[in-house]
Amino acid sequence: xxxxxxxxxxxxxxxxxxxxxxxxxxxxxxxxxxxxxxxxxxxxxxxxxxxxxxxxxxxxxxxxxxxxxxxxxxxxxxxxxxxxxxxxxxxxxxxxxxxxxxxxxxxxxxxxxxxxxxxxxxxxxxxxxxxxxxx
Amino acid sequence: xxxxxxxxxxxxxxxxxxxxxxxxxxxxxxxxxxxxxxxxxxxxxxxxxxxxxxxxxxxxxxxxxxxxxxxxxxxxxxxxxxxxxxxxxxxxxxxxxxxxxxxxxxxxxxxxxxxxxxxxxxxxxxxxxxxxxxxxxxxxxxxxxxxxxxxxxxxxxxxxxxxxxxxxxxxxxxxxxxxxxxxxxxxxxxxxxxxxxxxxxxxxxxxx
Numbered sequence: 260x261x262x263x264x265x266x267x268x269x270x271x272x273x274x275x276x277x278x279x280x281x282x283x284x285x286x287x288x289x290x291x292x293x294x295x296x297x298x299x300x301x302x303x304x305x306x307x308x309x310x311x312x313x314x315x316x317x318x319x320x321x322x323x324x325x326x327x328x329x330x331x332x333x334x335x336x337x338x339x340x341x342x343x344x345x346x347x348x349x350x351x352x353x354x355x356x357x358x359x360x361x362x363x364x365x366x367x368x369x370x371x372x373x374x375x376x377x378x379x380x381x382x383x384x385x386x387x388x389x390x391x392x393x394x
Numbered sequence: 395x396x397x398x399x400x401x402x403x404x405x406x407x408x409x410x411x412x413x414x415x416x417x418x419x420x421x422x423x424x425x426x427x428x429x430x431x432x433x434x435x436x437x438x439x440x441x442x443x444x445x446x447x448x449x450x451x452x453x454x455x456x457x458x459x460x461x462x463x464x465x466x467x468x469x470x471x472x473x474x475x476x477x478x479x480x481x482x483x484x485x486x487x488x489x490x491x492x493x494x495x496x497x498x499x500x501x502x503x504x505x506x507x508x509x510x511x512x513x514x515x516x517x518x519x520x521x522x523x524x525x526x527x528x529x530x531x532x533x534x535x536x537x538x539x540x541x542x543x544x545x546x547x548x549x550x551x552x553x554x555x556x557x558x559x560x561x562x563x564x565x566x567x568x569x570x571x572x573x574x575x576x577x578x579x580x581x582x583x584x585x586x587x588x589x590x591x592x593x594x595x596x597x598x599x600x601x602x
Contacts, residue, residue, distance in 0.1 A: 268471075300439070303432075304471020307479070308464065330569065331473035334513055338467065338476045 261369050261378055262291040262317030265362060266310050266336050267328040270297035276359050280366045290369040291317035295339075305332045310339035314351055322350040322375030324365055324382065328358045352379050360385035396455050396489045397498030397542070398599050403458050404449030410594040411445035414438050417590060424583040428570035432472055433583040440470035440478070456490030459483075473568060474584065477510055477523065484509035496538040496545050499599070503531045503549070516567045521577065523584035525560035526553040530592050543600035550589070550596040557585040 267273035273296035281289065293313035298304030314323050325336050333353065340348045352375055354361055361382040368381045398406075414421075414437045421434030444462045452458035463482030467475050488505035492498035507527050511517060518528045533552035537545040558581075565577035568584075 298439075298471035299468060302471060304436070304475065306471075307467045307476055309468070331476060334473060334476040335467075338480065338513065 260290045260319060260372055261321045261375050262293070262314075262319045262323040263362075263365055263369060264310065264313045264317060264323060264325045265292070265294045265296065265358070266305055266313075266325060266332045267294075267296040267358065268303040268305055268330075268332060269328075270294070270301070272296070272328065272358075276362050279359065280363045283363055283367050284370045288370045290366065291319065292366070293317045305335035307335040307338035307342065310336050311342040314339060314343060315347070318347055320350070322352060324369070324375060324378055325351065325353045326356060326358055326362050326365060326382070327353065350375065354379055354382050356382035356385050360389060397492060397494050397496070397502070398455050398489070400449060400452055400455045400458055402599050402601075403455035405598040406595055407441075407444050407447075407449075407458070407462055409598050410591055411441035413590050413594055414441045414587070417587075421583050421587055424581050424586060428565065428573055428577050428580045429583065430472070430569055433474060433587065436470045436472045437474055437478075437587055440466040440475065443469040454490050456486040459486035459489065462486075473514075474587070476513055477584070480509040480513040481506040481527075496534075496542045499542055500531070500534055500538050500545070503527075503534055507531050514567060519563060520567045521560050521563040521565040521570065521582050521585070522567050523582075523588035525563070525582065526556045526585040526588040526592070529553065529556040530588075543596075546592075546596040546600055550593045553585075553589040553592040557582065557589045560585045 265273045265277055273294045293316045295309040295313040317323055327333055327336055336353050340351055364385040365378050365382040368378045418434035418438040422431055425431050425433035443465045459482050463479045467479035485502045485506035489502040492501040516522045516524055518524055530549040530553040534545045534549040537548040561581045565571045570577045
């Protein structure tokens, strides 16, 4: 099963998104998940070292999908992959999915044992259901 | 032996930390006009953490500057964390591997510039810190035959010119790009803090 990392400028935002997504999957079938969010002093921000540590924490031979909120979260996550062992970095994928919708879909899909490719593409299409719902 | 000593690198960082402290409110105010109003406070938090490093515990300028880069990565928070972090990490690597004259410093500056371009996926004309750093690297190269001090002075002047010329540009990267046309006429906070870094280098690394 792949691992999932949530990168956000806000720890509160990341933890709430995780709690919301975890409602969808019983604890025993959830993938490994780690959060890298907020600056060390509690203010808004992202930290490439913290992202690298989170990836290492949930690393799996099946891969790791990293979900991101916005702006410099992407830069921090890209920098984090440079800090990793190159063999590990090879199976880490940064997701362009929307954070909340993408995380829900990623968690549900990953819990079925789906491949990294499958989880990534499902997460990226996560906004479609909402788009249809509002017409 | 690298192009600058560990003590000079320490003096550069200490000078920049002080200048950022003095200009934090101005940088945040510039960022309020085009971004999320945190550039000065973020940089100040990061550089205060850098200034707290014990320079005497590092055995090369590169080792100190690498640690400074990682400290910025973990303490700045906003986009300037990975950007300045990458600048110092790449600068440090090239410096320790490079020759011990002005060309060594040129190689380090160029590595820092390339790191920022790659990290930010930005180029000259996007109204970012690159609009100060790129012309500074060029000016340094042109003047490097005249020695490090003259080259750094030329670089700092070119950075300030680049910063001022970027004011009339439309932002194409970062939060400021959301403003589109309205970013025109606003001074870029990243180009401003980058100019301060090069002015600080001219004050502290000149005798290399």
